[in-house]
Amino acid sequence: MKVSELSRRTGVQVPLIKHYLREGLLPPGRATASNQAEYGEDHVHRLRFIRTLIGTRGLSTGATKGILEAITAEQEDLHQVFGIVLGVRPAANEEDADDEPPAEAPERTGPGDARRLIAEMGWEVSRGNPAAHTLAEVLTALAGLGSDIDWHSLLPYARLADGMADVDMQQMSGERSLLAQAERAVLVSVLLEPALLALRRLAQEDKSARHFGSDGSGVSDDGAHLADSAD
Amino acid sequence: MKVSELSRRTGVQVPLIKHYLREGLLPPGRATASNQAEYGEDHVHRLRFIRTLIGTRGLSTGATKGILEAITAEQEDLHQVFGIVLGVRPAANEEDADDEPPAEAPERTGPGDARRLIAEMGWEVSRGNPAAHTLAEVLTALAGLGSDIDWHSLLPYARLADGMADVDMQQMSGERSLLAQAERAVLVSVLLEPALLALRRLAQEDKSARHFGSDGSGVSDDGAHLADSAD
Numbered sequence: 520m521k522v523s524e525l526s527r528r529t530g531v532q533v534p535l536i537k538h539y540l541r542e543g544l545l546p547p548g549r550a551t552a553s554n555q556a557e558y559g560e561d562h563v564h565r566l567r568f569i570r571t572l573i574g575t576r577g578l579s580t581g582a583t584k585g586i587l588e589a590i591t592a593e594q595e596d597l598h599q600v601f602g603i604v605l606g607v608r609p610a611a612n613e614e615d616a617d618d619e620p621p622a623e624a625p626e627r628t629g630p631g632d633a634r635r636l637i638a639e640m641g642w643e644v645s646r647g648n649p650a651a652h653t654l655a656e657v658l659t660a661l662a663g664l665g666s667d668i669d670w671h672s673l674l675p676y677a678r679l680a681d682g683m684a685d686v687d688m689q690q691m692s693g694e695r696s697l698l699a700q701a702e703r704a705v706l707v708s709v710l711l712e713p714a715l716l717a718l719r720r721l722a723q724e725d726k727s728a729r730h731f732g733s734d735g736s737g738v739s740d741d742g743a744h745l746a747d748s749a750d
Numbered sequence: 751m752k753v754s755e756l757s758r759r760t761g762v763q764v765p766l767i768k769h770y771l772r773e774g775l776l777p778p779g780r781a782t783a784s785n786q787a788e789y790g791e792d793h794v795h796r797l798r799f800i801r802t803l804i805g806t807r808g809l810s811t812g813a814t815k816g817i818l819e820a821i822t823a824e825q826e827d828l829h830q831v832f833g834i835v836l837g838v839r840p841a842a843n844e845e846d847a848d849d850e851p852p853a854e855a856p857e858r859t860g861p862g863d864a865r866r867l868i869a870e871m872g873w874e875v876s877r878g879n880p881a882a883h884t885l886a887e888v889l890t891a892l893a894g895l896g897s898d899i900d901w902h903s904l905l906p907y908a909r910l911a912d913g914m915a916d917v918d919m920q921q922m923s924g925e926r927s928l929l930a931q932a933e934r935a936v937l938v939s940v941l942l943e944p945a946l947l948a949l950r951r952l953a954q955e956d957k958s959a960r961h962f963g964s965d966g967s968g969v970s971d972d973g974a975h976l977a978d979s980a981d
Contacts, residue, residue: 564896571891598962601954642956650951657945660802665795666937668921675917676942677949679910684953686906688961690899706897708954711907714888715950716943718908720881722915723832723939725873730919731829 522548525558529566536566544569544584568702571710578709586709590701601704602645629659632670639670640677683715753779756789760797767797775800775815799933802941809940817940821932832935833876860890863901870901871908914946 526533539545545565548556565587572583633655637644644651661668690707691700757764770776776796779787796818803814864886868875875882892899921938922931 567895571895598958601958637952642952644952644955648955650948653944653948664798664802676914676946679913680949681953682910683907683950684957687954688957712947713884715907717881717884718911719914721873721875722912723918724875724879726915726919727829727832
């Protein structure tokens with residue numbers, strides 16, 4: 520198909536397709552004339568995948584290219600691909616949102632506590648896993664705020680996260696080609712993240728209403744709740 | 751204390767403190783001279799909290815101000831504060847990372863499927879909860895990629911997320927002042943998010959090695975693993 524048809528099939532504008540071709544995110548089509556090329560189903564699939572990583576997940580063009588290259592190069596070893604995917608930091612961290620480097624770090628308890636939590640869970644993880652740094656950063660921030668939420672408080676969350684990783688591994692089984700498996704590793708590990716946070720936030724709203732909701736003043740006036748309380 | 755002392759105590763540079771004062775994130779100090787003011791422990795605490803939201807969580811100045819105002823204004827009703835916190839979208843979504851609006855949406859299955867999942871879980875959530883939109887977006891993206899991961903596949907995750915929200919509510923108990931409770935709601939719901947994703951990624955690496963790791967080729971040569979295999 521021509522690039523115009525590729526654009527129609529995927530909903531991606533032609534100039535953006537050409538941008539991805541120039542940046543090497545999309546492999547070139549088969550040249551049919553000096554300034555024309557023919558594209559196939561692989562391109563449709565790849566383009567949708569690119570748009571998902573960039574659009575839904577907020578990844579930069581560079582991070583997306585890194586993932587695509589990893590999938591192509593390392594497809595013989597799914598654990599390797601998983602490692603590369605896990606090494607990709609979310610876009611929010613890439614370019615730090617506001618200003619300045621992170622300020623205070625009063626008693627660098629974070630890294631040690633992160634290691635203690637990992638050890639307590641019996642997880643074997645490489646030193647380079649950026650998630651350990653993220654965990655340490657949050658623990659340091661909590662300590663800096665004088666909060667009593669420490670690594671012990673995170674253990675119940677860690678057990679539930681461990682359960683989520685079990686589900687992740689089940690999601691990975693039953694795939695055929697190695698490339699399909701690798702793509703699925705990206706979907707499951709990266710693309711699901713906002714959905715998992717969203718599920719927790721939905722559950723939080725539900726539980727917050729039960730725990731802290733007052734006699735209706737906490738519920739806006741859309742009449743959407745069937746009150747059976749009478750106080 | 752003077753602004754220089756406030757800076758020393760918190761590790762935040764004086765020009766940045768003045769920026770937060772101008773933007774109204776930090777309440778003004780008590781004026782002692784035409785161009786001098788006296789700050790208290792409240793300012794130290796507030797400033798650390800601001801740096802945490804901005805630095806660790808990647809929130810913009812505007813989003814941070816919104817949360818602080820919500821805490822101050824709505825502190826009588828913790829469920830209300832929770833609602834406001836849950837309504838704050840993470841910074842990654844605020845300013846969309848790359849280019850263009852989200853591309854294809856072939857068969858808007860997402861919103862309906864998100865509602866089905868929420869109903870199946872028995873969660874009572876308001877229509878305005880942005881997490882429902884996030885969930886729908888991810889489901890739509892998965893369908894657009896031809897993935898067989900659908901709302902049924904997310905049910906095991908939803909049950910674990912429900913467990914996380916239970917832990918969240920336990921974390922909320924035992925606090926004293928309403929302002930402290932409100933701040934804790936922010937810590938628990940917003941600040942913990944990157945830590946929860948990090949915990950899942952750590953568990954993923956551990957389990958990925960067990961499920962997919964080959965005979966050691968998946969482990970880099972840092973000798974950090976005590977091999978008891980002999981093949």
